[in-house]
Amino acid sequence: MNIRLENKQDFYTVELLTRDAFWGEFEPGCVEHYLAHILRDAPCFIPELDFVGEQDGRVIANVIFSHGSIDSPDGQRHDAISFGPFSVASDWKGRGVGGALLRHALDQARAMGFGIVCLHGHADYYPRFGFRPAREYGVSDDYGVGDALMAMALQPGVLDGVSGVWREDPIFEVDPAKAAAYEATLPYKAPAQRPAAELAFACLPAEAAQAMRALGIAYLPDFNRFSTREIHALPGMDDDAMARLNAVLRAHGVPPKAYPLL
Numbered sequence: 001m002n003i004r005l006e007n008k009q010d011f012y013t014v015e016l017l018t019r020d021a022f023w024g025e026f027e028p029g030c031v032e033h034y035l036a037h038i039l040r041d042a043p044c045f046i047p048e049l050d051f052v053g054e055q056d057g058r059v060i061a062n063v064i065f066s067h068g069s070i071d072s073p074d075g076q077r078h079d080a081i082s083f084g085p086f087s088v089a090s091d092w093k094g095r096g097v098g099g100a101l102l103r104h105a106l107d108q109a110r111a112m113g114f115g116i117v118c119l120h121g122h123a124d125y126y127p128r129f130g131f132r133p134a135r136e137y138g139v140s141d142d143y144g145v146g147d148a149l150m151a152m153a154l155q156p157g158v159l160d161g162v163s164g165v166w167r168e169d170p171i172f173e174v175d176p177a178k179a180a181a182y183e184a185t186l187p188y189k190a191p192a193q194r195p196a197a198e199l200a201f202a203c204l205p206a207e208a209a210q211a212m213r214a215l216g217i218a219y220l221p222d223f224n225r226f227s228t229r230e231i232h233a234l235p236g237m238d239d240d241a242m243a244r245l246n247a248v249l250r251a252h253g254v255p256p257k258a259y260p261l262l
Contacts (some may be wrong), residue, residue: 003053005048006050006051008054012115017060018085019186024221031176033186034080035171036064036235039171044171049105049109051105053088061098063087063094065081065119067079070166071167071168073223077114079116083119101182106154116162117151118134119149132150137159139151141166145228146226151166195219197222201213206236211235212234220249225257245257
C-alpha cells in the first residue's frame with residue numbers, strides 16, 4: 001500500500017469511502033463523510049496529517065487529524081490533537097491497512113513535535129497503538145464517556161501532571177440540517193437496517209440486559225462504544241454470557257468483544 005497526503009482530486013472519493021465505512025455504525029446513515037467534507041476548510045484541520053492509503057491506484061483508506069485541547073481546572077489549556085474520520089474500504093478491513101496508515105500518521109505527528117493525542121473510538125482496537133483510557137491520565141469529557149475516550153503521549157512525559165476536560169473543535173457538533181443537505185448531493189444510499197440489541201439481550205441474563213439498556217445500547221453496533229472490560233464488568237456477564245454475546249455479534253457482522261480479557 002502506498003501512503004501519501006490527500007489532494008483535492010481525492011476529496012470526493014474519500015467522502016464516499018468514509019460514508020461507506022461509517023454507514024449504519026451509529027445511526028441508519030452517518031455524518032462522518034460530511035465532517036470530512038467540511039474539516040478541510042476548518043482552522044482546526046492539520047493538512048500535514050491528512051493521509052490516504054492507495055492500492056493499485058485506488059484510495060482504500062484515509063485518516064484526518066485536527067487540533068483540540070485538554071482544559072485544566074486551573075485554566076491551563078494543553079494542546080492536543082485527534083483523528084477522525086478514520087476510514088477503510090469495506091473490502092480491505094481486517095487486512096492491516098488501517099493499522100499501517102494510522103501508525104504512519106502517528107509517526108509523522110510525533111516527528112512534527114505534537115505531544116498528546118486524544119480520541120473517542122473503539123476501546124478494544126486502539127490500545128494496540130499505545131492508547132489508554134483517558135481517565136488513567138486524569139482526562140475526561142463532558143459526556144461521561146468510559147474506556148472509549150482514550151489518550152496517548154507522543155513525546156516522553158507530556159501527559160505527566162496533565163488533567164482536565166478533552167475538548168474537540170466545535171466543528172464536530174454537526175448541524176443535522178446541513179449534513180442532510182450535503183447528503184442530498186450524493187448518490188442515494190438506502191438507510192442501513194441496524195440489528196436490534198434485543199437479539200443479544202434475549203440470550204443474556206436479565207440483569208445484564210437491564211444494565212445494557214441503561215447504558216443506551218439499543219442496537220448491536222452500539223456495543224462498539226464500550227470496551228470488553230466494561231461489558232464484562234456488568235452484572236451477570238460471566239464467561240458463558242460473554243460467549244453467547246459474541247456469538248450474536250458475529251452472526252450479525254458486528255466485531256465481537258475481545259474476550260477472554262488479556
